[in-house]
Amino acid sequence: MDKGRAKRRARRGYHHGNLRRALLDAAIALIQSEGADALTLRAAARGAGVSQAAPYRHFTDKDGLLAAVAEEGFRLMTAGMRAATAAHADDAIGALRACGLAYIAFARAHPAHFRVMFGRYVANRAAHPDLREAAGEAFAQVEACIMAGQQAGFVVEGDVTSLAITSWATIHGLASLLVDGQLEERGGDPDGLASAVTAALFLGIGRR
Numbered sequence: 531m532d533k534g535r536a537k538r539r540a541r542r543g544y545h546h547g548n549l550r551r552a553l554l555d556a557a558i559a560l561i562q563s564e565g566a567d568a569l570t571l572r573a574a575a576r577g578a579g580v581s582q583a584a585p586y587r588h589f590t591d592k593d594g595l596l597a598a599v600a601e602e603g604f605r606l607m608t609a610g611m612r613a614a615t616a617a618h619a620d621d622a623i624g625a626l627r628a629c630g631l632a633y634i635a636f637a638r639a640h641p642a643h644f645r646v647m648f649g650r651y652v653a654n655r656a657a658h659p660d661l662r663e664a665a666g667e668a669f670a671q672v673e674a675c676i677m678a679g680q681q682a683g684f685v686v687e688g689d690v691t692s693l694a695i696t697s698w699a700t701i702h703g704l705a706s707l708l709v710d711g712q713l714e715e716r717g718g719d720p721d722g723l724a725s726a727v728t729a730a731l732f733l734g735i736g737r738r
Contacts, residue, residue: 550588552578554602557595562642566651571595596651597658603643604664607636611671622682623732626675630701630728637705638720644709648702672698676735685735693735700731 556577560569571585571592578584589595614632618624637644646652647665655661673694679685685693704727707713708720 549578549580549584550598552580553585553588553595554598557599558642561599561646566596566646566649569596593653594658596646597655597661599643600647600652601658601661601664603636603640603647604661604668606640606643607633607647608664608668608671610636611668615671615675622675622679622684626679626685626697626732627725627728629672629675630697630731631724633701634705634708634720634724634727637709641709644705648706669694669698679735684732697731697735700727700734 553574556574557569560573560577569592571589572582574595575582575585585595589598610632611629614628615625618628652658652661673690676685676690676693676697680687680690704723708723713720713723
């Protein structure tokens with residue numbers, strides 16, 4: 531079989547559900563190496579080894595591709611937080627800390643996703659309901675941990691959403707610093723920092 535025919539067959543394979551995945555993988559790799567501003571549908575197509583027209587089968591524009599990256603990130607992060615908290619079903623404090631540690635672990639393992647999820651790269655989030663739903667589910671997981679802590683008597687009474695935002699802001703701050711390499715010159719073990727910050731967070735929202 532000549533190379534041209536093999537290449538055409540490979541491209542036809544994307545029609546069976548692999549094209550979207552290939553484009554997402556190419557986009558993530560490009561964001562990781564060059565930043566989200568460098569992403570275009572044409573660049574994603576090159577990275578995936580498909581024609582310039584192929585991305586339009588799944589994404590109307592760059593914003594749609596970025597929204598898909600962000601949505602995938604939120605779903606992966608939520609799955610990680612749920613799995614971590616499930617391991618502490620009878621320990622509200624342990625579940626809350628595990629949720630925070632899972633958040634930080636996700637950010638470190640998926641920095642490209644993380645930057646798109648929380649950056650301003652998706653121009654119109656309102657146009658992407660699946661992304662908004664995925665982001666809402668992630669925040670709901672944090673709220674669930676706060677509510678469980680309150681019910682167990684370990685977390686202070688108060689508005690669950692406000693306490694969840696406080697917790698999120700604290701954990702997200704460390705995650706962002708680690709992803710951006712801002713703590714490398716300061717030394718310190720990232721895992722140790724994650725444990726210290728999650729422990730300190732509970733001092734703020736825990737019952738006296």
